[in-house]
Amino acid sequence: MTTVLQDPPAPLPDDTPLVADRPATRRRVGFGIATIVLGLITLVAFGLGSESGLDATFVFSRASDAVQIPDLTIPARWTGIVLGLVIIAGGILLALGVLGDRIYLVFGVALALFIVALLAWAARGADVSIIGLLDGTLFRATPLALGAFAGLLCERAGVVNIAIEGMLLTAAFVAALTASAADNTWVGLGGGIAAGALLGAFLGVLSIKYQVDQIIGGTVINIFALGITSYLGARVLSEYPDLNQPGAFRAFGIPGLERLPLVGPLLFDNTIYVFLMFALVVGLWWALFRTRWGLRVRAVGEHPRAADTVGINVLRTRYRSVMLGGAIAGLGGTWFTLDATGSFNENMTAGKGFIALAALIFGRWHPVGAFVAALVFAFSEELQTRLALLDTPIPSDFLLMTPYIVTIIVVAGLVGRSRAPAADGEPYVVE
Amino acid sequence: MSTATVDATGPASDGGTNTGVGARLAALANGLIIPVLALLTALVVGGLVIVFSDPDTLDEWGSFFGDPLGALEASWDIVYDSYRALWNSSLGSSRGLSRTLVEATPLALAGLSVAFAFRAGLFNIGAAGQIVIGATCAGWVGFTFDLPTAVHLPLAVLAGFAGGAAWGGIAGVLKARTGAHEVITTIMLNYISYRLLDYALRSDAFQPAGRDDLISKPVADSARLPEVSFGEITVHAGVFVALVAAVGVWYLLERTTVGFSLRSVGANPNAARYAGMSVAAMYVLAMLLAGGLAGLAGTMNILGRPSFSLTGGYYSFIGFDAIAVALLGRANPGGVLGAAFLFGVLRAGSTGMQAATSTPVDIIVVIQALIILFVAAPALVRSIYRIKAGRGTSQNFTTSWGA
Numbered sequence: 001m002t003t004v005l006q007d008p009p010a011p012l013p014d015d016t017p018l019v020a021d022r023p024a025t026r027r028r029v030g031f032g033i034a035t036i037v038l039g040l041i042t043l044v045a046f047g048l049g050s051e052s053g054l055d056a057t058f059v060f061s062r063a064s065d066a067v068q069i070p071d072l073t074i075p076a077r078w079t080g081i082v083l084g085l086v087i088i089a090g091g092i093l094l095a096l097g098v099l100g101d102r103i104y105l106v107f108g109v110a111l112a113l114f115i116v117a118l119l120a121w122a123a124r125g126a127d128v129s130i131i132g133l134l135d136g137t138l139f140r141a142t143p144l145a146l147g148a149f150a151g152l153l154c155e156r157a158g159v160v161n162i163a164i165e166g167m168l169l170t171a172a173f174v175a176a177l178t179a180s181a182a183d184n185t186w187v188g189l190g191g192g193i194a195a196g197a198l199l200g201a202f203l204g205v206l207s208i209k210y211q212v213d214q215i216i217g218g219t220v221i222n223i224f225a226l227g228i229t230s231y232l233g234a235r236v237l238s239e240y241p242d243l244n245q246p247g248a249f250r251a252f253g254i255p256g257l258e259r260l261p262l263v264g265p266l267l268f269d270n271t272i273y274v275f276l277m278f279a280l281v282v283g284l285w286w287a288l289f290r291t292r293w294g295l296r297v298r299a300v301g302e303h304p305r306a307a308d309t310v311g312i313n314v315l316r317t318r319y320r321s322v323m324l325g326g327a328i329a330g331l332g333g334t335w336f337t338l339d340a341t342g343s344f345n346e347n348m349t350a351g352k353g354f355i356a357l358a359a360l361i362f363g364r365w366h367p368v369g370a371f372v373a374a375l376v377f378a379f380s381e382e383l384q385t386r387l388a389l390l391d392t393p394i395p396s397d398f399l400l401m402t403p404y405i406v407t408i409i410v411v412a413g414l415v416g417r418s419r420a421p422a423a424d425g426e427p428y429v430v431e
Numbered sequence: 432m433s434t435a436t437v438d439a440t441g442p443a444s445d446g447g448t449n450t451g452v453g454a455r456l457a458a459l460a461n462g463l464i465i466p467v468l469a470l471l472t473a474l475v476v477g478g479l480v481i482v483f484s485d486p487d488t489l490d491e492w493g494s495f496f497g498d499p500l501g502a503l504e505a506s507w508d509i510v511y512d513s514y515r516a517l518w519n520s521s522l523g524s525s526r527g528l529s530r531t532l533v534e535a536t537p538l539a540l541a542g543l544s545v546a547f548a549f550r551a552g553l554f555n556i557g558a559a560g561q562i563v564i565g566a567t568c569a570g571w572v573g574f575t576f577d578l579p580t581a582v583h584l585p586l587a588v589l590a591g592f593a594g595g596a597a598w599g600g601i602a603g604v605l606k607a608r609t610g611a612h613e614v615i616t617t618i619m620l621n622y623i624s625y626r627l628l629d630y631a632l633r634s635d636a637f638q639p640a641g642r643d644d645l646i647s648k649p650v651a652d653s654a655r656l657p658e659v660s661f662g663e664i665t666v667h668a669g670v671f672v673a674l675v676a677a678v679g680v681w682y683l684l685e686r687t688t689v690g691f692s693l694r695s696v697g698a699n700p701n702a703a704r705y706a707g708m709s710v711a712a713m714y715v716l717a718m719l720l721a722g723g724l725a726g727l728a729g730t731m732n733i734l735g736r737p738s739f740s741l742t743g744g745y746y747s748f749i750g751f752d753a754i755a756v757a758l759l760g761r762a763n764p765g766g767v768l769g770a771a772f773l774f775g776v777l778r779a780g781s782t783g784m785q786a787a788t789s790t791p792v793d794i795i796v797v798i799q800a801l802i803i804l805f806v807a808a809p810a811l812v813r814s815i816y817r818i819k820a821g822r823g824t825s826q827n828f829t830t831s832w833g834a
Contacts, residue, residue, distance in 0.1 A: 206808060215554065216758045216807040220800050223751050227796025228480070234791040235484040351622070354556070358615040397630035404619040412611040 595726015
C-alpha cells in the first residue's frame with residue numbers, strides 16, 4: 001500500500017493558539033464573578049435557606065481503626081453562612097485583582113469550601129463519613145487512573161489510544177473467565193493483563209504496521225470488545241455459570257503504616273489495585289521523565305523523524321509502549337471483576353474507559369495530572385452516591401450529572417487548551 | 432500537522448501519474464474488491480465465532496475423531512441457518528427490506544453527524560447525547576401540542592434538529608472560546624443528556640398519567656412521520672430525510688465557500704487561519720450542524736417508529752454505531768449512506784437470526800467490527816488473499832487530536 005505521506009511539515013514557527021486565549025484580566029474577572037456566584041449559592045442554599053438548630057457531624061474514623069479521631073460536629077446553618085461569606089469575599093478580592101493571578105488557587109479553595117458547606121447542609125441533623133467518602137474516591141479512581149495511564153503510555157509514544165474502553169472490558173471478561181477456571185484470582189489478574197497487552201499489540205499492528213487511522217483502529221477494538229464479550233457472555237457464561245465466579249481480592253494493610261491516624265486506613269489498607277495505582281503514578285513519572293527510556297518514548301511521540309535520526313528505533317519503541325499501555329489497561333480491566341463486583345456483566349465498564357481518556361487529556365498527558373484528574377472524577381462520583389443516600393431534596397438525576405458538569409467547567413475554565421504530544425496520531429514511515 | 436487528508440474519495444480518485452484505461456479498471460476493481468472481500472472475511476470469521484461458541488456444535492467437535500463429518504456438518508448447519516435467517520429478515524423479504532431501511536435511517540443521519548464533524552477536524556463522540564436531546568425535544572413537541580399535521584410535524588422535526596444542534600453547539604462554543612477538547616466535552620454532554628432524559632421521563636410533562644416507569648406519552652398522530660409504500664415495501668418518510676440530508680451535507684462541503692473553509696480547517700487549522708479563515712467560527716458551525724444531524728437521527732426514531740414513546744434506555748440504541756458508520760463511509764456522505772445501509776441489514780437481520788437459531792444478536796456487533804477492521808486495513812485483506820498492493824489512499828482522522 002502506497003501512502004500519500006509527505007515529509008512531516010516543519011513545525012510552525014509561532015506557537016500561538018488557534019483560538020485566541022482570553023485576555024488575563026477578563027479571565028480573572030470572569031473567575032471572580034464565578035466564585036462570587038458560588039459563594040451566593042452557598043450562602044443562600046446551604047446557609048440562610050437551611051433550618052436553624054441542626055448540627056452536622058463529620059466522621060473521620062471507623063470503629064475498627066487503631067487511632068480514633070474525634071468526630072467534628074458543627075452547626076449546619078452557620079457553616080453555610082460563614083463559608084458562603086468567605087467564598088464571596090474571595091471572589092470579590094479575585095475580581096478586583098487584590099489576589100493577583102492566583103486564579104486556580106482561589107477557585108480551587110472556593111470549590112473545596114463549597115463542597116464542605118454542601119456536605120454540612122446535606123448531613124444536617126445526621127452524620128457523614130469523611131473517611132468513607134475519601135476511601136470510596138480511591139476505590140472508584142482505580143480503573144480511571146489505570147485506564148488513563150494506559151492511554152498516557154500509548155500517546156506519549158505517538159499512538160492515539162481511544163481503545164481504553166475496549167481493553168478494560170475485554171480484560172474484565174478474560175479475568176472473570178481465567179480466574180474462575182483456575183479458581184485463583186492471581187491467574188485472573190495475569191489473564192486480564194495478558195489480554196490487555198494483546199489488544200495493545202493489536203492496536204500497534206494496526207496503527208504501526210498497517211497504518212490504519214488510529215481512531216479507526218481504536219474504534220474497531222472498542223466495538224469488537226463490546227460485541228465479543230456480550231456474545232460470549234450470553235453464549236458461554238450464562239450456560240456455564242461456574243465460569244463467572246472469579247472471586248475477589250481482599251484488602252490488606254501494610255504493617256505499621258496502617259496504624260497511622262486517618263491516612264493509615266485510607267492509604268495503607270486497601271486491595272492490591274490501589275497500591276498498584278500509587279506505585280504506577282510514581283513509577284511512570286520517574287520512568288517517563290527521569291530515565292533514558294522515557295526520553296526516547298517522548299521523543300518518538302513528539303518528533304519521530306528526529307528520534308529516528310539519532311538512532312532510536314521508532315517503530316519498536318512504539319510497539320513496546322502500546323503493549324505496556326495495553327497491559328496497564330488490562331490490569332485496570334481486571335478491577336471490574338476481581339475487585340468491584342466479583343463477576344462479569346455485559347458492558348460492565350459502561351464508558352469508564354472514555355472517562356479515563358478524558359482524565360488523560362484533563363491531566364495534560366502527565367502521570368500526576370492524569371491521577372489527579374481521575375481522583376476528581378472519582379470524588380464527584382462518590383460524592384453523588386453519598387448525597388443520594390443522604391436524601392437531599394435535589395433530584396437524584398441532577399446529582400448524577402454533577403461529575404460531568406464539573407468536568408466541563410474545569411476543562412473549559414481551568415485547563416483550557418491542553419496539548420497532546422506533537423506526533424500523536426501520526427503514522428511514521430521509516431525511510 | 433496533517434500528513435494526509437480525510438478527502439479520500441476512494442482509490443479511483445487517487446490522482447496518480449498513470450491514468451491509462453488499464454490502470455483505471457484496475458483501480459475500480461481494486462476499489463470494489465476490498466469491501467467485498469472485507470465483508471466476506473468478516474462473515475467467515477463471524478461464522479467461526481458462531482461455530483466455536485455453540486454448545487451443541489462443540490459437543491460434535493468433541494467427538495471429531497469418531498465422526499469427523501458430523502462435526503463439519505453440524506458446524507455448516509448452524510452457520511448456514513444463522514446467516515439464512517439473517518438474510519431472510521433483512522434483504523430476503525419485503526418486510527425485511529422495509530425494516531432494513533428504517534433501521535438504516537437514524538444510523539445514516541448520526542453517521543453524517545460524525546462524518547461532518549470529522550471533515551472540520553473534530554471528533555464528535557457526542558452523537559449519542561445529541562440524539563437523546565433531539566428525540567426528547569421532538570417527542571415533547573409531538574405529544575404536548577395539538578396542531579394540524581402540516582404545522583405539527585415540521586415543528587416537531589425542527590425542534591429535534593434545534594435540540595441536537597444546541598447540544599452539539601455547546602461543545603463547539605466551548606472549543607472555540609476556551610479550547611476545551613471536544614472529545615471530553617461531548618462525552619460529558621452524553622452522560623448529562625442521559626440524566627436529563629431520565630429526569631424528564633419522571634416529570635409530569637412527559638410521563639403518562641398512572642405510570643411510574645421511565646416512559647413518555649406517545650407522540651400524537653399529527654406529529655408522526657407518514658408512511659410511504661413502494662409495492663410491498665413500506666417505510667416512514669424519515670428515510671427520505673436521511674437521503675436529503677446526505678445530499679445537503681455533500682453540497683455544503685463540496686460546493687460552497689463555507690464547506691471549503693470547513694474542510695480547510697479540518698485539513699490544517701494553522702494554514703486555514705493563515706489564509707484568513709475563522710477557525711473558531713468553523714468549529715462552532717461544524718458542531719452546530721453535526722449536533723443538528725444527530726438530533727434529526729433521534730427525531731426520525733421517535734416520530735417514525737412504533738411505540739412513539741421515549742423510554743429510559745433510549746440512548747443505548749445507537750452507541751458506537753454512529754462513529755463506526757462514519758468511519759466505514761470514509762466521512763463521505765455517499766459512503767455513509769452505504770455503510771448505514773449495511774449496518775441496517777445486520778441490525779434488521781439479527782433479531783430474526785436470534786429467534787430462528789438462538790445465535791445471540793451480539794454476533795452482529797462482532798461482524799460490524801470485523802468489517803470496519805478489514806475495510807480500514809486494506810493491506811490486511813490483501814495479505815490474506817495474496818492480492819498485489821494496488822493504489823491505496825491513506826486517511827487520517829486524528830489530525831485534530833492535539834490541535
